[in-house]
Amino acid sequence: MEGRFFAGQLLIAMPGIGDPRFERAVILVCAHDSQHALGVAVNRPVDGLTVPDLLERLEIKSEIKAPADLVLMGGPVERERGFVVHTDDYRAEHSLDISAGVALTATRDVLEAMAAGDGTPRLALLALGYAGWGAGQLENEIKDNVWLSCDADEALVFGADHETKWTRALAKLGVDPERLSFTAGRA
Template sequence: MEGGFFCGRLLIAMPGIGDPRFERAVILICAHDEEHAMGLALNRPIEGLTVPQLLEKLDIRSTITLPPDLVLMGGPVERERGFVLHTADYKGEHTLGVGEDVALTATREVLEAMANQTGQPRRALLALGYAGWGAGQLEDEIKQNVWLTCEADEALIFGDRHELKWGRALGKLGVDPERLGAAAGRA
């Protein structure tokens, strides 16, 4: 965690977070500095909305058969705005590096790249909305044991077993979800 910022790390919601929008959430922090933090939930699929369906609604023609991956609800802020989290092999004009091999693009050009064999990222997910924090808010929530943090990995970020991501993220820390209580405390 260089300079105290969490960009490229995962947030894992603690039980009893007190906000149903984030219950059992796993969020990748995509941007973080002294003024704000922004992340995308990785385990909140929007039932009944697939990436091919959304691309069709946006009138983006696909030259390949896309897998029926579900679109994710990235967070409660600007839920009509789309974000593509992808491997860093794709770089558009407005692509933001998130981690060592992960990037974020929020332009139509990445959607067009996903729909075509040439230039598409090796792996990608599409999310609507994002989670956001003001200056110092995320740090305060972490100090209050609202979130645990861990290293991100490609399998956890881009995997399609959304219901398992929270437990898998906790497992990266050696935490058994069955033994985790809702009450926070200090040792």
């Protein structure tokens, strides 16, 4: 595992993770290097908060009828700060490339672009907060069977069916959640 970084991958929480903030979480790893990792949960909607609601609260006029996509809880760190994961057909000065075709922007201009209705970004999700790990922490959690990882795809990242993302991510790995154990072992 040494030298392997997970940017662009999805982390899938194992049953019995022991932290209710991450129970059945699917997290897109947006940045990962030897010093830190940053990810955004893609399957944790904030009850009753939609993108149009948030645009209105931020006084961003929408030129279109914005879809009633739910705002997601991206993670427990900086929960008042917004992060937009989007297709890379939209770029801002401070956009961070996650993987081929996907970027992250945490500035107001991406919200204004979404409200403008010109078709960019083609797909986007808005999350409040992020999940963060210090040097070596994520690698150790993966070694300790806290997370599985799989390749990200548009349906898992941007799809609106948040209830099934965890099961569908496991299915990408050929894993039946009914057969997962709450305890880990070592051979």
